[in-house]
Every structure is written in C-alpha cells, then in structure tokens.
Amino acid sequence: MTPxxxxxxxxxxxxxxxxxxxxxxxxxxxxxxxxxxxxxxxTEAALQQLARHGxxxxxxxxxxxxxxxxxAREALHRRIEHLFRRCRLExxxxxxxLFKAVLDYRLETLR
Amino acid sequence: MTRPSLQEIVTGLRALPALPTVVMELLQTMGRDDxxxxxxxxxxxxxxxxxxxxxxxxxxxxxxxxxxxxxxAEAVTVLGFVNVRSLVTTAGIAMAWPxxxxxGFDPRIFWRHSLGVASCASALxxxxxxxxxxxxxxxxxxxxxxxxxxVTHPHAYAEILMRCAQTDCLPLDAERAVLGFDHTQxxxxxxxxxxxxxxxxxxxxxxxxxxxxxxxxxxxxxDVVHVADVLAHALDLADDPDALVPPPDGAxxxxxxxxxxxxxxxxxxxxxxxxxxxxxxx
Numbered sequence: 541m542t543p544x545x546x547x548x549x550x551x552x553x554x555x556x557x558x559x560x561x562x563x564x565x566x567x568x569x570x571x572x573x574x575x576x577x578x579x580x581x582x583t584e585a586a587l588q589q590l591a592r593h594g595x596x597x598x599x600x601x602x603x604x605x606x607x608x609x610x611x612a613r614e615a616l617h618r619r620i621e622h623l624f625r626r627c628r629l630e631x632x633x634x635x636x637x638l639f640k641a642v643l644d645y646r647l648e649t650l651r
Numbered sequence: 652m653t654r655p656s657l658q659e660i661v662t663g664l665r666a667l668p669a670l671p672t673v674v675m676e677l678l679q680t681m682g683r684d685d686x687x688x689x690x691x692x693x694x695x696x697x698x699x700x701x702x703x704x705x706x707x708x709x710x711x712x713x714x715x716x717x718x719x720x721x722x723x724a725e726a727v728t729v730l731g732f733v734n735v736r737s738l739v740t741t742a743g744i745a746m747a748w749p750x751x752x753x754x755g756f757d758p759r760i761f762w763r764h765s766l767g768v769a770s771c772a773s774a775l776x777x778x779x780x781x782x783x784x785x786x787x788x789x790x791x792x793x794x795x796x797x798x799x800x801x802v803t804h805p806h807a808y809a810e811i812l813m814r815c816a817q818t819d820c821l822p823l824d825a826e827r828a829v830l831g832f833d834h835t836q837x838x839x840x841x842x843x844x845x846x847x848x849x850x851x852x853x854x855x856x857x858x859x860x861x862x863x864x865x866x867x868x869x870x871x872x873x874d875v876v877h878v879a880d881v882l883a884h885a886l887d888l889a890d891d892p893d894a895l896v897p898p899p900d901g902a903x904x905x906x907x908x909x910x911x912x913x914x915x916x917x918x919x920x921x922x923x924x925x926x927x928x929x930x931x932x933x
Contacts, residue, residue: 573719574712577926623885626821627898634904635896641914642885 548602554595559584565599581649609650616646655804657832663803664844667747671698674743677736678847682785688732695739696723704742704931705735713927733784741769741791741931748798753805755812760891761798765791766931767883770924772875774917778907779870788847789854789876796837796855797822821897823859835859864902874903879921886918888925 549564559582567576567590575593576586582600590598604612620643627635655663670678673694680686696702702723709726710719714734720726726735745762752758772790776783800808807829814825826833839856854872858880861873877900883889884896909917 571719573710577712579926619887620885623887623894624896625819626895632898632901634899634901637904637909638881638885638896638899638914641911641918642882645915645918 549599550602551597551599553597554587554591557582557587557598557600559587561600561603563598564601567595567598569593612650613647616650617643620646654807654830657830657836660799660803660837661840664799664841667799667802668749670743670747670845671701673698674701674740674747675845677740677743678788678845681736681740681788681848681851682782684733686732688727692723692727692732692735695735700746701739701742704746705738708738708742708928708931709735711927713923737784737787738931740788741766741928744791744795745931749802751802751805753801753808753812755809755816756801756805757891758798760889761794764883764889764891764894765794766928767886767888767921767925768793768876768879770928771879771882771886771917771921774920774924775875775879775907775909778909778913778917779872779875781870781872781875785848785851786854786872786875786879789851789858789872790879792838792842792847792851792855793858793876793880794834794838795841796834796839799837799841800826800834816893819893819895821895823897833859859897861900861903864905868906870903870906874900874906877903878907878909882918882921886922888922 552561561582563576563578563580563582566574566578569575570593575590575595576582580586582590582598620639624635624639627639629636629639669675673691676694677691680691695705705723706720706726709730714730720729723735726738730738748758769787769790772786773783776786797808800811811822811825811829814820814829815822818825823833835856835858839852842852842855850872854876857873858876861877862868862871881896881899884894887894
C-alpha cells in the first residue's frame, strides 16, 4: 500500500521459508485458484497448508536490514502524520486514539 | 461560471444511466432476508458482465473458498445470498457510470475509497450492534454525490478540486464554499431515486453530521459510516497522495466505544475485505 512496503523479492523453497516471511506474489493452487494473496504473512499454519497443497517454492519479500527498517518506520510515521494533518492530535483524544491504532497496526505489519 | 443549484442536480438525476433492473430490485431488498432468492439469482445470471465480475470476487481468498465458484447459483449456496447481493449491487453501481470526468478527478481513487469505507463500515457493524450488509452499501455510497457532480457538472467539480488543491482544505468545505451545499445531500437524493431503503439514504446524508452527544444514545448507521470514512482515509486505502483524514466526531466515537483490540480487529478486517474487492470496480 505505502511505498515503504515495496521490497525486492526472492523465490525460496518452501522448506527453507521461516514463519513470519511475507509473500511477494500470490500463491496459486493446481487449478489456478489463489491460495494466498500477495502480502500475506506466512505463519507456521500457512506454511503447513501450502505444503499439503504440494507447493514447492514461494516468492517472499527480502528482509530489510536494521537501517532500512528504521527508514521505513520513519516514512510510515511521516505519511500517517501527513494523512492526519487536519486533525488536532494534541488536543483531540479521539483522533489521537485512531492515529495511534493505525500507526501501531501499520508498524506491526512492516518488516 | 454558473453553478448548479441542488434542485437542478436532483432533477438531473433522472438523466443518469439507469441501473440494471436486477440491481434495482436487489437494492430495494437491502437489509431484508425475505426475498425470492432463486428468481433474483436467475436475474443476475442473465446479466453476463455483472455475473462475471461478481464471480471474480467470490473466488477471492477473502471468502476462503478452495474450489472455483462458477455460477451465481453456486455463489449463493456457498457465500450466502446476503454476500452475493452485496457483491452484485456493488458491481452494478460501479459499472453504471459514464466515463466522463472533471479535471483532477480520478475515478480509481474514488472507488478505492468507497470500497474502503464499505469494508470498514461492515467491519464496524458488530461493534454498533447493526447489520453489516446495509452498512456496506451505505459505505459504498457515502460519497456517491461527488460522482453525480463529476458526471453532471464537471466544470463545477473541477473548481471544487482546484480549491482543495490550492488550500489543502477538506473537499466537503470546498463543496460548501463553491456550491452552498455538499455531496451528502446529492448522495441521499440519489439513494431515494434508486429506491434504496431510507436508513441507508439517511446514513449517506448524515455521515458528516452525526447526532450530537447524548447519554445512552446507541450508535447509528451514520456514526459507523463517519468513523469508517475516517479509518479508510487513515489506512491510506485509496492510493491518493493528497488523502486527508477528516477530524473524527467525538460523539460518534463515544457511541461506538472501540477499545484498542476492537480497533485492531476492525483495521485488519477492513484491509482483508478491501483487498478482496479490488476486482469489483475496475
């Protein structure tokens, strides 16, 4: 969604993928149906399910190093602040709650 | 430049392209379950373009279907009539508009935001103790008055957009400054013209003007659409570089009582639902 989220991808054998990796491309089943969409997080359960479907390899997003992650977090923070530019975050507790919820949610899915 | 009056715009609604008959019928039954599902499903199947778009979304991972859904009848069986009705009416409404536009207006951003608010409003529904499907439609239509303006009075709308670009103001304020009224009034008139149930039209009309604070007042549909509008902008779903979160109304938030875990769930659910709908409008 945000530019900060686009990363180079690599294709890895399913057995080597660590839980928590994020899909860089949708995974399709044998008859072309979408099993998982781009951007999904590969949990342990999801990896097992893909293995049962006979998926051998998936495209996952490259992990960012610490400096890139920090830059991405800052970019995300700036973007959400920009989106809220007409809200008075210092005095409006409702706007503040929503701002924080969205920021936390976005930071959590950033890797 | 001459600016249209609200009355002129309302009169002009009759000149807009009509919705397919089956979409009109489905809209009138919105929020009800006592309908002739089989007859309506046949009606949907007869409209090839509408059925194709609906099936594209029905097969998205959001609905958790491993196999393929090939027909509307199957979609009704697997997803339920209420879900199919939402998909078909959304596709029908999105397909109804001529490809004309105002300078600076991007229909893709418009529909992405509308689908984002629809997704968020239905994710918020359980927290307000309300049905999700009428809220989905109210969210989808919350800004539809803007599209009416773009299609019927592109020059006036271009002026509104210009004002937004120059002063970075809320589009709502620019509409009021240029026209003396805003998209909520036009949108609710279009809902009436389409014979959409009144509670949905009222939510469209009042999403920028929710009820004032009063003790023990439950959340209503306008509250939900208002907060969904705020959250959809905050989630940046529309891909709009100039997106602007409108200040949330404290009374609406108070009535919805969303704590941190609830908000987290709503945001996640909104994004998942929204992603599944990407094929519906384009």
